[in-house]
Amino acid sequence: MSDLVVVGLGYVGLPLVAEACRAGLQVTGLDVSPRVVEGLNAGRSHVDDLSDEQVGAMLAAGFTATSDASCVAEADAVVICVPTPLSADGGPDLAAVESACRGIGPHLGPGTLVVLESTTYPGTTAEVVRPLLEELSGLGPDELPLAYSPERIDPGNPTYGLKNTPKVVGADDPAAQERARAFYAQVVDTVVVARGTREAESAKLLENTYRHVNIALVNEMVRFFHELDIDFWEVIRLASTKPFGFQAFTPGPGVGGHCIPIDPNYLSHRVRTQLGYGFRFVELAQEINSSMPAYVVSRVTALLNDQEKAVRGSTVLLLGVTYKPDIADQRESPALDVAKRLLQLGARVEYHDPHVEHWDVAGTVRADDDVLAAVGRADVTVLLQHHAEYDVAALEQSAACLLDTRGRTTGEKAHRL
Structure with missing residues (x-):
């Protein structure tokens, strides 16, 4: 028994x-x-x-x-x-x-x-x-x-x-x-x-909708702050010093995992089918967060253009393809969409992840175990996930061009999202 x-x-x-x-x-x-x-x-x-x-x-x-x-x-x-x-x-x-x-x-x-x-x-x-x-x-x-x-x-x-x-x-x-x-x-x-039961079911949806909407807020803001030539990561750091009334969320290449990209849509779908109108915050957040991989690719394209190189034929190295750091879970990872978009543009896409030996994305190539050597070969390196194994300062020094989507770099050489 x-x-x-x-x-x-x-x-x-x-x-x-x-x-x-x-x-x-x-x-x-x-x-x-x-x-x-x-x-x-x-x-x-x-x-x-x-x-x-x-x-x-x-x-x-x-x-x-x-x-x-x-x-x-x-x-x-x-x-x-x-x-x-x-x-x-x-x-x-x-x-x-x-x-x-x-x-x-x-x-x-x-x-x-x-x-x-x-x-x-x-x-x-x-x-x-x-x-x-x-x-x-x-x-x-x-x-x-x-x-x-x-x-x-x-x-x-x-x-x-x-x-x-x-x-x-x-x-x-x-x-x-x-x-x-x-x-x-x-x-x-x-x-x-x-x-x-309904209140318990709804609590989980509120928790993840809260995160989904706030991540979408900073994902939208990081784009126009880049255009305004303002360091949004510094803005977040400064705002975070307030001891009340503010909780820091950070932008990234999209949202992944088994909750945030999915759970808020349950509530949105329920509202629309049962009540007949939309849950506009969730729908807008989904639109913004799901567009971030395309924005990352546009930044890669611009960085290659600055080097007088086309995306087609260039080597783009993706570092970290899991949806969160220091785990092997790839569910709903935005890295998938980033890779597919780069491949469609003709890039040679390599990836490195200490937690992922095989990545089921046709056309990508697993980089050597020596991540710094791979970074040195790439035309553009994109830090999609910051695993503890990555020495960000060393990556920044080794890369010909580094796009940091997680705000982990501190030097002047890297380009932050």
């Missing part, structure tokens, strides 16, 4: 498994991927935040991974942590959530707590998950405690992990709310009780 079954063993589900095992719970992981299941049972991690040694500790604590959904039959709690990408019409694609429900539904027993952690639009838990689980399990509302708890995993964050990040939990009846609160209290330091 398991205390917990975690459905979906990726960047969200696996950290939950690890913390639950550390808390002394008996945990089973359920995933549709045979590769993931076999790898975990053999002690191999496939996510940045967990090492093979940590997976080994999970196994030693009794963890096992499986693709057999019947494992939920003896579980006290089931937490669904599957992906929710965007669909073709810009709304959330709930195929994985619905598939997970179809898998576990027939095996649920009376009183088994089910929690959805997958990010989605407000109303999903009550309007999609509950009817599906009740139909498949044959259980009534009083027999099926259901809650929502938004994931707050920040891959690569050395300070905040699952345990010390407050956990929001919402359910639509008091008994289910208490079950969910008591469950998470075993695993995390702080549980924050929401009024209901």
Whole structure:
């Protein structure tokens, strides 16, 4: 018998498994991927935040991974942590959530707590998950405690992990709310009780919409400050000295990852389909942030023009192709769009990333392990992601021309976004 079954063993589900095992719970992981299941049972991690040694500790604590959904039959709690990408019409694609429900539904027993952690639009838990689980399990509302708890995993964050990040939990009846609160209290330091599932679902969307809009603000400002010949990075530094009323956001080549480019669109889509009008802040932020790769390429073109060189035939080296520093995660990375645009213009595109051995972008070439030698050969080097392994001062000295999209350089030789 398991205390917990975690459905979906990726960047969200696996950290939950690890913390639950550390808390002394008996945990089973359920995933549709045979590769993931076999790898975990053999002690191999496939996510940045967990090492093979940590997976080994999970196994030693009794963890096992499986693709057999019947494992939920003896579980006290089931937490669904599957992906929710965007669909073709810009709304959330709930195929994985619905598939997970179809898998576990027939095996649920009376009183088994089910929690959805997958990010989605407000109303999903009550309007999609509950009817599906009740139909498949044959259980009534009083027999099926259901809650929502938004994931707050920040891959690569050395300070905040699952345990010390407050956990929001919402359910639509008091008994289910208490079950969910008591469950998470075993695993995390702080549980924050929401009024209901819709409020808990909306909290995650507000968090990421806030970041999305503010990143778009500085991404738009950095363009015209460049035209005005004002150092916007210095402007940010100065504004950041104010101890109240200001939080610094920095521009970049675009937004990436599993949250910011996607989550705000769930809310925008919900508002448009249910209320009939748009969420203009999100739509404008999406337009600005998604245009940043093209702006980076335009800056590369201008720098080559200053050298009396065409983009076609020039070597452009991209440093760092992951969506955030010091991890291997490439989901929604703006580097992909930058590379494709440069290739379309005829550039010879090389890349270097200490965390990415193979980058699936046809036409790009992996640079030598000696990053400074590669920088020295390139006509233009673009710092897309600042990994800790990169010595920015050395890069600046070695490069014939360096475009810094992360504001990390301090010398006069580099060009900052």
